[in-house]
Amino acid sequence: MHKIFVSTFPFCRTSPKALEVLESNGCQVVVNPLGRKMKPSEVTEAAQNFDALIAGTEELTPLVTTTKSLKLISRVGVGLDSVPLDLCKEKGISVAYTPDAVSPAVSELALSLIVDTMRKVTYSDREIRRGEWTRPYGERIGGSTIGILGFGRIGKRVASHLLGYLPKKILVCDLLDQTESITLFNDSACQIEKMNGMLGKNWSKTTVEQVSFQTLLKKSDALTIHLPLTKETKDLLNYENLSLMKASAVLINTARGGIVNENDLYKVLKDNLISAAAVDVFEEEPYKGPLCELENIILTQHMGSCSNDCREDMEREAAENVVGFFSGGSWERVV
Template sequence: MPKVLISDKLSPAAVEIFRRRGIEVDVKPGLSPAELRAIIEPYDGLAVRSATKVTRELMEAAPNLRVVGRAGIGVDNVDVTSATNRGVVVMNTPHGNAITTAEHAIAMMFALARQLPEASASTKAGKWEKNRFMGVELFGKTLGLIGCGNIGSIVADRAVGLKMKVIAFDPFLSERRALELGVEKVELADLLERADFISLHAPLTEQTRDILSRENLERMKKGARVINCARGGLVDEAALADAIRSGHLAGAALDVFETEPAKESPLFGLENVVCTPHLGAATAEAQENVALQVADQMADYLLTGAVSNAINMPSVTAEEAPRLKPYMELARLLGGMAGQLTAVQAQESDNAIRAIRVEYEGAVADLNRRPLTAAALAGVLGPLLGSVNMVNAPVVARERGIEVAETVLERSGEYQTLVRLSVATGRFERSVSGTLVAGDKPRLVEVKGIAVEADFAPHMLYVTNQDKPGFIGRFGMTLADAGINIATFHLGRSAPGGDAICLVGLDGPMPEPVLSAVRHLPLVVQAVPLTF
């Protein structure tokens, strides 16, 4: 039974989802980093909001951890790089609080435009300063969106309904999507010069940190206003305060700060500045939605392998997972075989892997192939590098400069479905191919261009030899004399008298003395024990 730890406050309904689906769950919010590290070891999953910091040190103390689920969109509190390197899936819930956060941004824009917080405080103090609070209309104004993804697009929709002109800077926004939303796609410099209001809806990355820097704030239209309900760190807060004091900007509304909880800020105490304590997702509906969503996503992954809204690996829907599972196993086994055969010669510098190519033919070509390729990469790299799985395999390959190619062949060949994996080093290229039989059973059908039909077994011996009389007898006698039982025996050859392959399924691991004896037999070129 998988075990999940909830270390931040989540809806009780999320706990019920885990338990109803047969997952053991513990709820322990408010733990210190040291306390969390002390108890994390047995857990397969960790569900968090924003309070828990999922650091490299925490993951090093969690050898069984398979998934981190963030109830919310931002993963600033999760070390995604360390998680990926350790093969831990990181999921978020990008849609659960999108409407709530977008509505908060619109509310902040209204509050800023009409000075509502100051007007409310003044009126409650017994004053009637009607002439002091002169606001501006949103109608006809230009709203500039920095980021136009899930939340930004909702803000755009609401702003268009308010009859605002909406422009957006987002490198990932297509012209077609911009047209659908009724927004104009622009460059950042153009947005800064034209927008009356700028609302930020971008993640915090090295590229977006201080995107509203002192220089960019100075380039903004005089009298413009800034709204940030996305992430602290997107705006230089000190520079923003200076721009408001100088009169260059008319005001700002912030729900997020570079340091949270924000006990002090250069913006505090300034008029025309609206501040809220990270309330973007603070509605009953959003809290419930993200909790239920993260629980379902984590349970799907732990129980079926389905992956939704993952930051660091391809998505696999709950409907796809059962269908993809045997193909992923086939890809893993083919990769494992190629990786183990390559590892034998990998100690030589010119035998380092340079390229991995995966070809899909027949029925498999119509499936979601990204997780299959990730499984194949994990199979290849695991024997060479140790702790590699589907999550970190693409990253590991990229870091080592290994070229990865995926090819789809729509033609139908001898098999209804076929996966071919090729590994190229500085000295050779080796390929292995496989198919599924009886619907879901992986079978090897080709090695180095030689046809050989064999089912995979936990322990196997791969032998290449010269195709000449006497080999099979001597080989069988060597194993028999050592008391090694042969479970399956498969042969293949390139041509009569040419290169041949012998693939043997064994009941257990091949003892080193017996392996050495096989390698010294006449006609044997190579003998490699395989483990799957």
Template sequence: MKPKVLITRRIPEPIIDKIREVADVFIWEKEDIPIPRDLLETKIVEVEGLFCLLTESIDAQLLEKAKNLKVISNMAVGYNNIDIETATKKGILVTNTPDVLTETTADLTFALLMATARRLVEASDFLRAGQWQTWSPNLLTGQDIFGATIGIIGMGRIGEAVARRTKGFNMKLLYNNRNRKLEVEQELGATYVPFEELLRESDFILVMTPYTTETKNLITAEHFKLMKKNAILINTARGGIVNESDLYEALVKGEIWAAGLDVFEQEPISTDHPLLTLPNVVTLPHIGSASIATRMKMADLAADNLVQAIRGEMPLNLVNKQ
């Protein structure tokens, strides 16, 4: 008898076929609705493999019900939706999908930076609403990107990829990271600076660090007061790193100029969230890796991780190596 696997969202059929070679598969078929918690709790009891997304909370309560579970394959780079400590204690392998989405997410990050700086969404809405009557010297003026100073918080793979894109815009590149990246400094002319200096000196502040207990509420009211009045904050990492209430107040008070956000503390964000009322905030529905090719690569890698574990092999992208 084949082991059983739960896939929590519809993925491309060739990827499912790869998993079917080693397991009997149950799939939550609805594309845009997460699997209901009660169904997840029912199915987790009987499966040996779980293929899941960031939308699923794989917490201690759920894992205690997982009597047969051997592997959790998360179709994402991040894995803060999974209780790693509990999974490790229960001997459950946890895997992720690094590397394959690096360049795509870096593209989106820079696109969001440009859209926010040049007020592209606001300008499009202005035109579509029939408000464009004439050319005006001050109409929808934004911030220059070429030659500006950019500060990257978190110089991991995606941070480095974004840093490479700044060179085409002749930007002064500052960064802050747990450890200095001498190779990045040599290759790209990046300058390592303390956290608060980065906030004071940067025209664009990019949040690229992972979400951990140490980075939760990394940027709060006191930090916005350090930033330039024309500063633009971009977050494509995780919601919760930036305190959203404090960000709203900073934008309303004019402590910073604008923000571009692809991630939020609660996802999906409520349509009545105060940040959505501000014209100087560009918001996206967590689409950092959303290119056709990259999402296919992510699904394929997640399937490979799961299949390897089901076969008793050590998966390539193991998170909890301990």
């Protein structure tokens, strides 16, 4: 019988399916008893003698450093910045994740935050609660240039959602050559243009292009981030780079805390060097920092994956990865 510790929180809040997958396959399961995100020392102490760990975004370096029994880490989610992959490889600990399940929910949240920041929806709500009524004007996605930093699973989903809004351009910045994908998106944009023509609308076609990082910063009316956190992307959006953006631009981060330097973002927003931002992820969570003082930012609680269906799929797939690993079946291998 394999012993499985679940450190992620919550787990099986809306569906018992993931737990059923584990227990029906003979696993002995212990779930995070704290009712909150576990600290690294707590994960280390709790999971020390288990065969596998089903983890969230907890920092796992102390556990991996000291464990003598752990054989698998199965991430509920896609980000791997909290998993010391080189050390896992050195110690023979396999790593799995659930890259597909999270994409629909994160991409939809990113899109909603683009609309919110550009149209000043949350800002208007705050005004009413203060007894004010200025009816603030904003910008539409239609006719704007939207930048996507990172064109993987989630970035591509964001682009597919955006096409229906008819932006002037979608600019893509990615390390990989995305020519093939961009051709497909431009073909889709042509079909949307034809449909609008049938309705008697004289819409201009959206064009999708791959550009450099500098061009992305300078040309985007809204910039949404969909990168992993690595040594190369840490503090990528610092004061110098943020200052290249338009004064009217908005920035959206639903990827990982640390990609955007929070102190630099505070300065840029406070000095109105960009119009607004929306941030779902932070270096330290729960977030209690100075960004809370600003009116031109929306702060959400690392809830990109927090739709009931996507969370259930993530948990179930993480459990299936554990079962597949120990039974010789299929699982989503990382290392």
